[in-house]
Amino acid sequence: MWRYLGRRLLISMATVIGIVIIVFFIVRVLPGDAAIVRAGPYANEQKVAEIRQQYGLSDPIPVQFRDYISEVFTGNLGVSIRTNGDVTDELLQRLPASLELAFYAVVLAAIIGIPMGIIAAARRDSWVDRMARVFAVLGSSMALFWLGLLLIYFLFFKLRWFPGPIDRLAIGTEPPDSITGFFTIDAALHGDFGLMVEAFRYLALPVITLGFVLAAPILKMVRASMIDALESEHVRTARAIGVPYWQILFRDGFRNALLPVTTAIGIVFGYMLGGNVIVEFLFAWPGVGRYAYTAIQVNDLEALQGFVIVVGILYVGLNVVIDLVYAWIDPRIRLGKKVAA
């Protein structure tokens, strides 16, 4: 167990170092010139050269690399050429918004996907199963921006059930003092339930958009691995010795299907960490995805670099958590081949 965990952590650290190095080079082969963008359309050659000097863009690549490495490993991700702000601060300020959105979206996707997958597998080829399969196809072929627009049009514009896509809270509402950075949780911790409800109402549409689309891969994985588990030999044994149906379904079936399901949820969550740019844009969500998108547009190299590194570290962290969950789920990982008799 401890060796397993140690090995996972070691691999994770190597991965982070790899990310940091690769990101530097990828960002530098991007086309465009940040200094020209920064200087603006009316700047002359001299002004551009000054900016280049100021941000170290004219240094040779090895020198830039050395500076970059020494900065990154002291937790300094540089200065945004667009806002002139500290990239680390700007990212950390936006990260909770993205994480809150991702968290609720994955929870919703799991709430839809897991029960539906279980029922679809238990009642194969029934109408529930057929509906689940239609849903899976729909979810995986649905364009996020289109579904988002539909929801905005009907649920906000026509029916006014939810607020419009402007931000995490209504204009003029003070966010709660930050404890976790999740507005819903912070508001609840401060006992301000009105604020909590407001935060949930603003979360609703982007969360539904993402949750619907992300439920599809989870549903597919739950269904497939449940079917595998229910057709396995140990389930046949359980049926032969007269174990009740519900116990077979959950203790013998779902419990043994958990490993691939965990993987699916992990992948979906990882995808959410960096991939919800579209939804953040559509709903004017002040998260890191939108920050990165803007950074790309103006060639804001250090902001982009910072984004990729932060998401990379989060992703690696997520994988360590998933590995821990694996060990908790599966005694074969937890205990290894230690022979008892």
Add this chain to the structure above:
Amino acid sequence: MSLLEVDGLTVGLERSPHSLLREVGFTVEPGEVMGLVGESGSGKTMASLAIMGLLPSGIEQRGGTVRLEGRDLMDSGTGEIHRTANQMTMIFQDPRSALNPTMRIGRQIARVIETNQNASREKARAAALAALSHVGIPGAKRVFRAYPHQLSGGMCQRVMIAMALACKPRILIADEPTTALDVTIQAQIFDLINDLVQETGCGVLFITHDLGAIAEMCDRVTVLYGGQVMETGSLRGVFTQPLHPYTQFLFDAVEREVDPRVEEKGANFALAGCRFGHRCPYVFEACGQFPPLRTVIEGHRSACFLPEEGRIGAP
């Protein structure tokens, strides 16, 4: 009245006209080990799963009855077999994959007792531990807390037998219980099954492709080929005086060279007549029809037209 009476059991793939099992029938008496022998794909396992009512999805039962102590186990409405674990239980070929990998051994046995004997959790635990010691597992307490992957294959099969024992079944179906195990373990598992029969007087349906194991374990034998019963009778009768050409070739395959006229071909499930017809060197017109099982000698039945036609040209 026989303990278990299987009659006319017919099973096939959904949406396919051919039958994987055709009119399979045999009986098992109390305290008796009935051997079900045949090559791979002959339908041994399919027959046992059908009797248990555990046919995999996509395979349907088309006819036949399964009677336990004279009572029909088949639901007349749904055509499904309903039995309880203390009527019939089964142990499988690969004991390690037959156990739940995420559940401790003790719990797996205890829940059998909980569900089949309505015992409390505490009582079931004690009974499970007793069952483990009963099947000769050293250090039962440690094994009780272990997971299946921490045990050897032989140990896992003992655990399976302990589980079956805990059901107190009238019939135990053992589907190649030692095929996946070392030869040295085989004898121990056989002893265990024999002890079980001695103690409880249950009947055993013993499935194998190993004629040696049949000779060692069984009182009577049923020979299966291509989903059809070829011959059934006492161990001595079938082994010393095989009536069906297929049985004869089966023994030849062990002892000496097989008649070169018997080609090596897989079973043909599309045959309307005798399933061995396309390989049998004695085949004649009558074999185009399905041969029913007929008593040739008292207690010894064969599904072949040769004896009655007086054509038996057996060696």
